[in-house]
Amino acid sequence: MGALALLTKPFTTPRTPTGLSIIRTGVFNTVTRILKRKKIEICMTEENYCYENAMAESVNGILKEEFYLNQTFTSAVHTKKATKNAIKLYNNNRLHLSLEYKTPNYVHQYTA
Helix, strand or coil: CCHHHHHHCCCCCCCCCCCCECCCCCCHHHHHHHHHHCCCCCECCCCCCHHHHHHHHHHHHHHHHHCCCCCCCCCHHHHHHHHHHHHHHHHHCCCEHHHCCECHHHHHHHHC
8 A cells, every 4th residue: 555545544553654755745734734643653855855765756746747736725725625636536546557557446455
């Protein structure tokens, strides 16, 4: 399960996932609140050092470019709605080459 999926699924037991890293983006505050509410430890990379966590940078780039999260939002409510919608689309509608053109939720549901 990817980092984005972790934000939308409830945990069955309290835990701190290792390796979950969120890079500073325009939706940082919203993501931070979600992680804190779920009691997930936040791991930050060095500022402007994208090679430290290439997968998170890749996901952030997709969210910004394909799901328009690179815009300036007018309110926290709008930011939350846009972020939740982007996560839902990423996991349920976006086909992934690395998953043989399947969605992450499809692969999780039918191959787990």
